[in-house]
Amino acid sequence: MHIGILTGGGDCPGLNAVIRAVTLALIKQCGAHVTGIRRGFLGLLDRQLLPLDEAVVGGILAQGGTILGTHNRCDPFHYFAEGGADVSARLIAYVQELGLDALVVIGGDGSMAIADKLSRLGLPIVGVPKTIDNDLCLTDRSFGFDSAVSIVAEALDRLETTARSHGRVMIAETMGRYAGWIALEGGIAGAADVILIPELPYSVAAVAEVCRRREQEGAGHTLICIAEGAHPRNESMVVSQTLVDSPDPLRLGGVGAALAHQLQSRLNSEVRSTMLGHVQRGGSPTAFDRILATQFGWAAAQLIKDARFGRMVVLQGSEMRDVALAEVAGRNRLVPLNHPLLLTAQGLGLCLGQ
Amino acid sequence: MHIGILTGGGDCPGLNAVIRAVTLALIKQCGAHVTGIRRGFLGLLDRQLLPLDEAVVGGILAQGGTILGTHNRCDPFHYFAEGGADVSARLIAYVQELGLDALVVIGGDGSMAIADKLSRLGLPIVGVPKTIDNDLCLTDRSFGFDSAVSIVAEALDRLETTARSHGRVMIAETMGRYAGWIALEGGIAGAADVILIPELPYSVAAVAEVCRRREQEGAGHTLICIAEGAHPRNESMVVSQTLVDSPDPLRLGGVGAALAHQLQSRLNSEVRSTMLGHVQRGGSPTAFDRILATQFGWAAAQLIKDARFGRMVVLQGSEMRDVALAEVAGRNRLVPLNHPLLLTAQGLGLCLGQ
């Protein structure tokens, strides 16, 4: 039995924990031979491999990123390096040449869409969901998300001391272009006073009002957590989308900087913004993510052992299950407006921009 | 509406997050007046109170411990300060004197047993589960546990560098007198090679064999994570319980030190043990625990709002629910021997002492 593994899309804490668990499980349970594919699907086109065994995966559980490397633009059905040509046949031929009995694809919705297409063309594929934003369908959580939320919370802890010392409004801009999960959980964990997410267009006036009330009532400072995809209510979604895709000068500094600009003109307090940026997705995973990634890797190995291909492992409630790749591909999971955490935040008096 | 809150039993990261959420939710939703009771049930006997409002709970979310203080020997039905007398009537009278409409009790199985008895005597009580060990019945997780697991994983990360540099066997002893959750999750997250929990009596010979094989096969070092309640297979449970309750000199240094002693005589490598101790339960909660504690606090406030007394909030799967206090009181949740995490650990080749 010879199994290939690749990691696609943006990097994420926990990828190495999945690689380790899949590899160890397949070796221990099935005596499998395991080969890593370098740089996502690209490695199946330019033939870059990394053989995996116990020694190679021995010390990687706690390491950030992926020892296999990744690539976030390689779609074999529209290959960027060959003018958008469909080179999937070449990829499949190489998989057969390698003698792979199955391929484990660890990736986000883009990678799962490719995996689904390859699966329909006959490749035995098992998917593992990877999304720092926690916005993949049908899985309650994915690894990397807890790490990102932790970093946001720690950053808010730090910003709070400055906010309090200066009586300032401090804004932290988090990842989350379409879904607000990171800002929502990070904001709650970091004791933000205002949380702004893409799913709930906000009113600048309402946010300013909260800051002003806090200025007057003694707290004196306000902590705002805004997702990069959040947008003011009066901007239509279309305009907002344009801004996201081709930011104008005012947005160059990010939506946090834009909000700071808008709030500053309405407030006496100083307003400062920090875009947390790429530190949210790098570094060693939290213990939670290491365990979850290990469970995902183990579950993926079980699907392979049972020859249940075309499926992706998911966490539902506290159980590991699996769903068809087709069900996941190309779909996003936004924060539902009646989500318990949203209701909790509102009930505790946090401002959600309304 | 006037609500009291107390924290009982050992301290735990996230207690302040619960206190904050209960207080804010009751003030915002019900316009309630909220009073903290100091030092657990003791404060209802020696009349120590701390009035709670938005200002008091404003900055406590990230703080470890409990601003109310706690006490882990005060049972009003067997009051230690009065020769074991039942002073529950005095406690109830004081609650009535204070005009409390309800009492929120944040505590472990001991506190829930007391809360259940008081509830049967007519006190309107709502419980919030607190257990660093994650061993309370009917709730999948409680706050503090993720923080403890994180600290164990970080300690194992540190010990691993020493183990690897010296080719040593390094042992970390974690909390968990009856249940092995912390050692199990902490050990998986910290890449332990051997995990020993109370639920699975271990064989010293089997553990030594793993260390010896690793000595010879090149890894050269072994990382062991052992719960304080783990015991060798040949000791009967009775003997073991005696050891736990009145430790003999050999156990004075803890079960980790005892295991080190036993392994050292069987191995060439140096064996060293570290008892992680109280650092596992102190300090700022992880982001995960801050969110979970906030949700518990919010859910407890909803029970009060709806006058659903005699119940404790729980997390089941990913949902907040509630159960009768009587169902929880005095029961422990051990690691089931078919738990998915145990199977995962075994499947990845970790030694569980067998």
Place this chain on the structure above:
Amino acid sequence: MHIGILTGGGDCPGLNAVIRAVTLALIKQCGAHVTGIRRGFLGLLDRQLLPLDEAVVGGILAQGGTILGTHNRCDPFHYFAEGGADVSARLIAYVQELGLDALVVIGGDGSMAIADKLSRLGLPIVGVPKTIDNDLCLTDRSFGFDSAVSIVAEALDRLETTARSHGRVMIAETMGRYAGWIALEGGIAGAADVILIPELPYSVAAVAEVCRRREQEGAGHTLICIAEGAHPRNESMVVSQTLVDSPDPLRLGGVGAALAHQLQSRLNSEVRSTMLGHVQRGGSPTAFDRILATQFGWAAAQLIKDARFGRMVVLQGSEMRDVALAEVAGRNRLVPLNHPLLLTAQGLGLCLGQ
């Protein structure tokens, strides 16, 4: 004996440790009465005080920011709230009214310049140097700097995993408008491949060449640490200063983003930039900074005890000494081009932009 303490300028980890040490030392050694002045010199104008005693300072050592609050625009010789009027006489009168025997001013070069002027007008003042940037004259180190360097190093650790996984150029922009200490030490500690500081104008071509060489030679990724005041060699200092003071659109995202833009056009690899921003100055101080701040506070109390006013405590080598306020006021300490750390960085093959 009645002593006042204030914190001026931007906040900085360790301010509370100084406040605590000054307060405890004066109480224990001199039986002094200690009063905190709120919000820097502003509190001596709008009469906001916070009495300090052992209980108040008991738990603040590890807290970020300043419990006294601070203000970074209040100069009593040019009072912003009264059209730039000189209100120093009013301030001095209030100090006399309060019966202060001395005033401890914890602040940066701006605060020391004010302290020096007030000192010449007869106020008994002792200064404690505060500069996150480590650029105050005559002191080798100040508290807060080690904390900032730690945060930069940790951020680079995180960014490295993304850089390595994607084969990217990752840029971290640090604080340091005039002096490059944070970028230099943070960059060395975080294993940056390129470090760009204000003292050494850089060549974009040279930096691109380093990235390109690394692309080809196998490392595949490059980590760049750039101080916010760093500027390309071909820009004259005048132009650069203008950019710093009134940033054009290209600089809105910071010098890191501008460099990313310039490098991207010269490279195949993706280039990404993160501005670390305010998280560098918030949060709990490192152990090193807690100790240094405690020593500064203790030394300031000794100056007061010995009635040696008009002086600021400094660290020179490993000794606490003191210098005249006038020697420090308004002067910056840049990284000398022959500084051992610069030579070390160059000697290890790091690119400094040349």
Place this chain on the structure above:
Amino acid sequence: MHIGILTGGGDCPGLNAVIRAVTLALIKQCGAHVTGIRRGFLGLLDRQLLPLDEAVVGGILAQGGTILGTHNRCDPFHYFAEGGADVSARLIAYVQELGLDALVVIGGDGSMAIADKLSRLGLPIVGVPKTIDNDLCLTDRSFGFDSAVSIVAEALDRLETTARSHGRVMIAETMGRYAGWIALEGGIAGAADVILIPELPYSVAAVAEVCRRREQEGAGHTLICIAEGAHPRNESMVVSQTLVDSPDPLRLGGVGAALAHQLQSRLNSEVRSTMLGHVQRGGSPTAFDRILATQFGWAAAQLIKDARFGRMVVLQGSEMRDVALAEVAGRNRLVPLNHPLLLTAQGLGLCLGQ
């Protein structure tokens, strides 16, 4: 030019940073060929090598431990594996066979004593001081110490929340068998109320008195930081030394547990002790230690470049200098009883056991 490097004695955060800096400096400056010796002096006897180049040392700066491995019992003048024989001639012959032009020895006083003897026998050796305890002569600091102090301070932060919540006396036992540097700096940074070090024999009664006063005066809890080599005043040094070398049952749990036992009988509050153990010396070094270790490595390479053998690099004040190996070998640097930090601690009202 062919240079060997080895690491001896106990592991310590920053060893890899030294290895990296020595290697890079020698390659970049001298075009040297660099070979790592595995497991300290042992590797020069059983011929275990690890060739070092830029790729090997590329990612190790932030890693704890030593990639070369270490051994803390191998003395070629009394070789444990051959009945204490002097095998130094064999070691020197192997060094010549390898064609090493010089050897860099990173180690503590034991390793420096060996290095000094080998140097007198003609081996061109350069030493780099390694001591987690900060007790090597003639250098103000060594790498690893700041990391250990940070871990102690963080542990005290955690223990404080439990102490405060329960009104307990919490004891943390740190490393430091002969010198109290870690307990002193860690205790100050972690806001300990009592610091006990080997240099100052303590009075149990005095410590109990401090705890009792705090019980009564409202703080209610006490934080004690004790070095493993601290001993009560009434024990003679001889007895104490015996206890350190062959601990009786009462000391099996460590001096912290012994102190807890003694205090408990004198106090109402609960007393708890935690031995921090090996976590103090493992894991990634602090930014400070990474920089210091890098500077040491660079300085060692300069000594080699300049053929200045038989010397060890040291930090004096803020300058890198070097001293003769003979001056360092076998000597310890204790905390002088008039050290500024001791005076500061006393002046702030901390109890030092008197």
